[in-house]
Amino acid sequence: MSANLSVRTVALADERDLLDHVPETAPLGWLRHGEGIVAWGEAARVELAPEDAVRGAVRFDSAAHRLGRLFGSAEVDDAVELPGTGPVAFGSFTFDPRSSGSVLVVPRVVVGRRQGRTWLTTICDRPGSHPQELLARVTPWRPVEELRWSAGTLSSDEWQTAVARAVARIKDGELDKVVLARDALAQAREPIDVRRLLARLTRDYPDCYTFSVAGMVGATPELLVRREGEHVTALVLAGTRPRGRTESEDARLAEELFSSAKESEEHRYAIESLRATLSPLCSAIDTAEHPELLRLANVQHLASPVRATVGSGVATLEVVAALHPTAAVGGTPTTAAMELIAELEGMDRGRYAGPVGWIDARGNGEWGIAIRSAEIMGARARLFAGCGIVAGSEPATELAEAETKFRVMREALTDRG
Numbered sequence: 428m429s430a431n432l433s434v435r436t437v438a439l440a441d442e443r444d445l446l447d448h449v450p451e452t453a454p455l456g457w458l459r460h461g462e463g464i465v466a467w468g469e470a471a472r473v474e475l476a477p478e479d480a481v482r483g484a485v486r487f488d489s490a491a492h493r494l495g496r497l498f499g500s501a502e503v504d505d506a507v508e509l510p511g512t513g514p515v516a517f518g519s520f521t522f523d524p525r526s527s528g529s530v531l532v533v534p535r536v537v538v539g540r541r542q543g544r545t546w547l548t549t550i551c552d553r554p555g556s557h558p559q560e561l562l563a564r565v566t567p568w569r570p571v572e573e574l575r576w577s578a579g580t581l582s583s584d585e586w587q588t589a590v591a592r593a594v595a596r597i598k599d600g601e602l603d604k605v606v607l608a609r610d611a612l613a614q615a616r617e618p619i620d621v622r623r624l625l626a627r628l629t630r631d632y633p634d635c636y637t638f639s640v641a642g643m644v645g646a647t648p649e650l651l652v653r654r655e656g657e658h659v660t661a662l663v664l665a666g667t668r669p670r671g672r673t674e675s676e677d678a679r680l681a682e683e684l685f686s687s688a689k690e691s692e693e694h695r696y697a698i699e700s701l702r703a704t705l706s707p708l709c710s711a712i713d714t715a716e717h718p719e720l721l722r723l724a725n726v727q728h729l730a731s732p733v734r735a736t737v738g739s740g741v742a743t744l745e746v747v748a749a750l751h752p753t754a755a756v757g758g759t760p761t762t763a764a765m766e767l768i769a770e771l772e773g774m775d776r777g778r779y780a781g782p783v784g785w786i787d788a789r790g791n792g793e794w795g796i797a798i799r800s801a802e803i804m805g806a807r808a809r810l811f812a813g814c815g816i817v818a819g820s821e822p823a824t825e826l827a828e829a830e831t832k833f834r835v836m837r838e839a840l841t842d843r844g
């Protein structure tokens with residue numbers, strides 16, 4: 428990380444799918460509705476140490492500082508000047524600050540598309556050179572063959588017991604809500620081609636943010652924060668039903684979602700906590716009065732977009748640090764929920780439910796919450812799914828909900844089409 432980076436962005440006359448540019452090794456990506464950025468190679472990697480405190484934010488400060496130095500000393504020739512052009516870093520942070528694994532990667536080659544304009548960014552150690560990764564051969568995507576599934580940390584019964592314990596603790600008044608997650612493991616015969624997963628996820632979940640950052644892969648509906656100049660946007664999601672098999676069943680389930688006191692309560696917790704967190708950093712915070720319905724292939728959610736203006740001098744990663752963990756993946760109150768998660772889940776979440784996204788040198792970026800995701804380690808995959816538990820939660824219903832959330836990565840891994 429000693430050399431000053433030399434960064435060049437040029438417009439690209441290319442209308443191919445962004446994924447068609449990507450070689451197999453360690454692809455990075457953030458995609459939605461056919462736009463976004465894909466990248467590969469590694470000009471710099473910033474690994475962030477675990478912290479002692481359950482609410483620690485040193486890793487985000489340290490990330491902002493180290494990226495600031497790297498980007499601040501870069502020589503940049505940017506002929507496109509859009510959010511995502513010039514130098515970018517992809518990042519994936521652990522859910523719990525006490526876990527190791529938080530990482531930022533500055534790629535060698537980036538191909539991006541925004542409002543129909545496509546660009547190519549190269550990041551080198553010397554001006555005038557080209558990264559050799561630019562010439563990386565793009566082989567056809569390989570299907571994932573023969574997966575062997577095995578149980579995760581807790582069996583279904585053990586996890587339902589954990590949910591029942593959480594409900595008891597909520598009824599005792601210790602906290603209002605906690606999100607409990609579980610994992611599942613899959614083993615392939617050969618290293619998993621992540622591009623194949625990304626292709627399936629972008630096809631099946633076009634409204635979600637499909638991401639791939641240092642092995643963490645998924646399609647999240649949950650935008651933590653998007654920043655473009657001084658404008659920030661977030662999307663609160665809480666309250667879930669499966670999709671119906673028929674149109675009328677689908678409509679009935681949506682109706683149930685809007686009229687359920689439990690779901691509205693859960694949703695309200697999430698909005699209140701977001702608003703309280705944004706207040707010291709932003710002005711003109713605007714939330715809709717009633718949630719909208721967000722329909723995905725597997726589930727439907729109550730969703731509330733939030734818009735605000737961020738204060739000058741506030742770093743994007745500072746906003747990310749303040750927002751994480753939202754009530755949607757932690758609970759309320761946050762610290763009690765984090766402690767209960769560590770006590771009941773029996774596992775380290777790693778980067779599941781942590782912030783994942785990208786940032787450019789001007790602070791523009793998009794950060795989501797890494798749910799509907801899996802950690803891909805060569806031929807192995809560890810999938811995650813979690814559910815919000817409140818006083819009225821039933822263990823069996825929550826188990827079924829976790830199954831529908833597992834479907835996102837399960838189907839991406841097993842789809843042969």
Ligand SMILES: C=C(O[C@@H]1C=C(C(=O)O)C=C[C@H]1O)C(=O)O
Binds near residue numbers: 649666813815
């Ligand atoms: C935690 C997850 O999802 C979260 C929990 C939800 C719920 O309990 O209703 C809804 C959306 C997400 O905020 C997950 O998918 O793993």
